[in-house]
Amino acid sequence: MATSLIHAERFLAGPNLWSNNPALLASLRHSAWSAGQIAQTLARLVRALPEMAEHAVFRRQQTLPAAVIALADALSRAIGASWGRSRLMPGVRGEVRLLIACPHERLAHALAAGVNQILTAVSRGDRPATRVVLAELLAIWECPAEAALLAQAAHKRRLPVAWLDPEQSWLVLGQGAHSRIYHRGYFSSDGALRDVADDKLATASLLERAGVPTTNPMLVATADEAVALASALGLPVVLKPNRGWAQVGVWTNLRSLPAVRAAFRRAAAQAGPLGGPLLIERQRAGRYLRATLVGGRLRAVLTCEAPTATGDGRRTAEALAKEFYHLPSHEKLDLRSRGILEAVLSQQKLKPDTVPARGLAFRVGHDNQGRASDVTATVHRSLTQLLNRVGRLFAGPVLGVDLLVRDPAAPFDPAHDVIIEVNPAPGFAQHERTQQGPTRNLAGPILAHLFPTPTAARIPVVAAPAGYAAELEEMAQALRRRGVYPTGYTRGTVWSGTPRRELGRGPHAASLLLLDAQAEVLLIEVDEDLAGVGLPVDRVDFLLARPARKGPLASLLARLHSSSRNKGASVEDIRYCCGMLADR
Structure with a gap:
């Protein structure tokens, strides 16, 4: 039996000689498979994945090529990346050719590899690792999840959508003068918004001038300055980079001056030169909220609980954190994740290599990384009005606003409730994956704001x-x-x-x-x-x-x-x- 059943030829990035959809052109080489082996494999496959029998082509002809395209379409559908139907094509010299429908190149090659892996396992009588394959495909498709949601919504609305590169980091929505490019959370033509909102000190200054309460961050250039200001503000305090991203270099709840000095050194190293100078602010009490605005109007609000793990007296805090986030135990944490874990553990007098006592519950992430609940329907009108005012100050397709409030259902109290920061590139996919309350897919409203009519994108x-x-x-x-x-x-x-x-x-x-x-x-x-x-x-x-x-x-x-x-x-x-x- 051949080790590789499917051989990719080339990726077709758009409408082509054979199809109107992007697809992977591939050939199927199964000459080493006997007729009995094929029949046995198909029977096992249908038993393992009954949905295969519903595919139109597989219903018409129960052959190995038909099984390949049916399985490819089933996997694409399961991860939400269905871009039309795969099809069989005439081959040359007895070779069977396939057109595997798929929105972009990297996912197409992973899809072919996943189909190959499942069919090879089934042919040997092994249980197919379908969940593993789906997890790998989903990780590629949802990288990032926001781009996947936008692409799905655009495809559903018949708007022009394409990726510019195989790594799918540049998503193009619309055409020419009517197009917008989405890259790492930002939309093209948002330069002014990005420059201001990415600068936390400038953002706080603008909000304060508009009468919106903030955490009043202050610039610190050295560890000595940080210690002096922490002493003046009163402990506990927060240290964070002025231009940080994804909470890298954020150290909260610093309760002693030695802790402030140590945190300054580590925060500066974690954020790096691109993070700019560090800011210090008083630690505020309150309930964390993440609000997402589309076109300057509030669309969704969620609240999160800090993620926690429990010690078993054997494994390190880092190992338990990996287990909590479903990460492979043998792989090292990336710099961002390890930096966040180090900062969070330090508040609890722990380190990544500490072995927490059995039964000890400890936090392994910041507040916005834990279990999310949608509270949009319960937000008080005064808070909605305040957030819409922030949306008018930072006009853009999508905006994230982080807040600390006593109670989202109560009137906004400027004496206690504050805005932590404004994010011009928010991760809005989190609203679609809340553990409590309704889920909200904001990709549709974002596209409706960018392209009010279908012709506005073309x-x-x-x-x-x-x-x-x-x-x-x-x-x-x-x-x-x-x-x-x-x-x-x-x-x-x-x-x-x-x-x-x-x-x-x-x-x-x-x-x-x-x-x-x-x-x-x-x-x-x-x-x-x-x-x-x-x-x-x-x-x-x-x-x-x-x-x-x-x-x-x-x-x-x-x-x-x-x-x-x-x-x-x-x-x-x-x-x-x-x-x-x-x-x-």
Whole structure:
């Protein structure tokens, strides 16, 4: 039996010669499998995963290739990454080829490996490690979880959505001048918001001037300054970096001056030079809340409990923390996680290598890392009004606000209730995974704010088959004269504004069309090379010409054109230019 059943050929990033969806083109090599072995494997597979029998292709033909695509689609559906149906394709020299539907490249290769792993285990009579495979796929798909939620919501609403890189760290929503790029929690065009909200001292100053109570952080340049200010403020105090992220370098509940001095040294080392100077503030009592605003309006509020573990008298605090977070015991904690654990344990006079006494409960994370409960419906109107005011100060698609309040259901009391910080790149996926109260998927409201109508995410797309580069380039000149900015792909080259302003060459460079935020119209010469790697658009508004011969390319252009609800382009300038060229 072959060790690897599925062999990936290449990833197709968009509509292609065979499908309208991104997919992995792969071949199935199972010549070493006997007919009896295949029949036995399929029977075991259906017993282990009964949902396989519901797949349309597998119902029609119970073969090994059909089982592969049915299993791939089942796994994609299970993690919420279903992007159309996988399909069988004609092979060459007896080889079976598959098109495994998948939204991006990294996940596609992991999906093929997972299917291979399950089928190999079943063929040997072993129990398939389906949960392990799903966990691995989910970890890739939800990296980060917010991008996955946005992509799912955009796909469901038929908005243009694509990843720019195999690692899926750059998500593009919309097209051209109407596009927004989501990267590490930030949306493009949010520069001013990011600069202010990422600076905790500047944020607190702005909020105070607006009459919003904060924790009044103060800058400290040295450990001596930190000790002096802690003495003046009164213990306990908090030390944190001015530009920290994900709570790296945050040391809370420091109850002695020696602890402040030691924490200053460790916080500075953990945050690094990018964290900027350190801030000190008085430790406040209250209930921690995380509010998330969309378009400046409050959409969800949750409260969290600090995560706790219990000592067993044998294992270290670090080992117990790994168990709590379901991390492999043999792997080291990353720098961020270890830094947070060290800071939290120090408040309890523990260290990562301390062995807590049996039955001793201790915290292994900050308040916002524990069990989350949705309290949106119980928040007092005065708190909602205050948060909406903060939303107007920091206008952006999505904003996180961390608070400490005595009671979220009581009127907001400026004498006791404070805002800790404002986050321009909040992890809004947490609202979809609360342990108590309703779950709230905020991806839909975020997209509705960014793109109030489906057409608000799109720009006109004009396409033509190979050989019409001159006509598309002439159209680009006419559009420029009329004040419309074109971006295009002709003669195997991506260009911006005019063919002389080259962005890249080759079909794989066509994805650069998604990066041109000036583009008001896309002009694309669709040749076999481009169709073989996937187009960067999901529909065509205007076909300048049809291919001379019928075939896969003509079929692709027809599919993309028929999927458009606009049978002409959506701006008058394109109709004018197309008419002008047609009259010649």
